[in-house]
Amino acid sequence: MSKATYTRLAALSLIWGSVFLWIKIAGYGFSPVQMVLIRLALGAVVILAIGYAKGLRLPKEAATWGHLTVAALLGNAVPWTLYAEGEIDGSSSVAAVVNGSAPIWTLAAALLLGQEKRVSGYKAGGVLLGLGGTALIASPWNAASAGTGWSILCFVLGSISFGASFAYMGKFLVGKGIPPLMLAGGQLSVATVLLLVAFPFLGLQTVTWRTDSVISVLVLGVVCTGLAALLNFELIIKDGPTVASTVTYLMTAVAVVLGAVVLREPLGWTVWLGAVAVLAATGLLRRKPRPAPEPAPRPPLYRRRRGRLALPPEPLKCRAAARNIVFIQWAGGGW
Numbered sequence: 001m002s003k004a005t006y007t008r009l010a011a012l013s014l015i016w017g018s019v020f021l022w023i024k025i026a027g028y029g030f031s032p033v034q035m036v037l038i039r040l041a042l043g044a045v046v047i048l049a050i051g052y053a054k055g056l057r058l059p060k061e062a063a064t065w066g067h068l069t070v071a072a073l074l075g076n077a078v079p080w081t082l083y084a085e086g087e088i089d090g091s092s093s094v095a096a097v098v099n100g101s102a103p104i105w106t107l108a109a110a111l112l113l114g115q116e117k118r119v120s121g122y123k124a125g126g127v128l129l130g131l132g133g134t135a136l137i138a139s140p141w142n143a144a145s146a147g148t149g150w151s152i153l154c155f156v157l158g159s160i161s162f163g164a165s166f167a168y169m170g171k172f173l174v175g176k177g178i179p180p181l182m183l184a185g186g187q188l189s190v191a192t193v194l195l196l197v198a199f200p201f202l203g204l205q206t207v208t209w210r211t212d213s214v215i216s217v218l219v220l221g222v223v224c225t226g227l228a229a230l231l232n233f234e235l236i237i238k239d240g241p242t243v244a245s246t247v248t249y250l251m252t253a254v255a256v257v258l259g260a261v262v263l264r265e266p267l268g269w270t271v272w273l274g275a276v277a278v279l280a281a282t283g284l285l286r287r288k289p290r291p292a293p294e295p296a297p298r299p300p301l302y303r304r305r306r307g308r309l310a311l312p313p314e315p316l317k318c319r320a321a322a323r324n325i326v327f328i329q330w331a332g333g334g335w
Contacts, residue, residue, distance in 0.1 A: 097274065
């Protein structure tokens with residue numbers, strides 16, 4: 001990998017890994033709904049501004065906005081609020097580790113939605129390992145070592161919601177020819193509206209105006225939500241999804257280090273062992289199956305045409321190549 005790739009990867013891992021630290025500090029002054037509402041609004045403004053500056057536009061189809069509403073509920077409004085609620089009494093490091101179990105719930109949701117027809121041995125092992133790791137982190141026999149039972153429940157439910165949103169977006173939103181930046185901007189905009197609806201019921205607590213909390217909320221919205229989306233987009237486009245997926249592991253490590261160094265959060269052996277299990281499970285779930293061996297090529301059949309040998313035409317290969325070209329153009333937004 002090039003230096004530019006390492007720079008983008010390190011920057012995104014640091015930004016997203018610090019999210020849990022900023023949530024914890026922002027919670028000293030803002031309630032979960034207040035914090036998430038500000039974060040969503042700022043993130044939407046930044047992403048849409050960048051998108052429109054690039055000449056991109058939001059989708060117009062009503063069906064797309066219906067799917068964006070479900071995605072915003074499952075991927076932003078519910079999990080972000082749950083994580084903020086859980087970090088009131090819980091550890092930011094534990095929140096980050098539990099967040100790493102989202103691929104487990106993505107697989108479960110994909111099975112329910114019919115996106116996954118069968119589960120390989122690696123994926124089944126990843127699910128079991130991830131569930132075991134989550135149980136170790138929760139430590140119901142010694143919950144005080146990782147936080148209250150309520151905080152752990154919030155983290156787990158938030159992770160389940162995240163996982164379900166990834167599967168839902170994969171089925172109904174990805175590959176529809178909509179620019180990813182505008183999908184993200186539209187989703188955050190809808191999530192902002194959802195939080196505005198919930199605000200009169202859940203967000204009227206008194207704000208404690210603290211400098212560190214205000215700075216944390218601004219960083220969460222502008223940097224961790226807005227600019228990070230652009231950086232992630234650049235990482236995927238320039239370096240590929242495989243490189244981008246390694247952020248999952250790196251951000252968890254960053255979050256644990258920041259929680260221990262900045263917030264002095266104690267972590268028992270069950271959390272460390274559970275973290276290893278969750279990360280190993282994520283690796284198994286992301287493992288790609290081995291490609292089937294290609295059949296041995298048949299010897300070419302020759303035929304005589306006007307006194308010379310010629311290879312027969314291969315219409316099937318031509319049509320397959322044409323489909324591949326169309327797919328590449330479509331996936332790249334060329335149409």
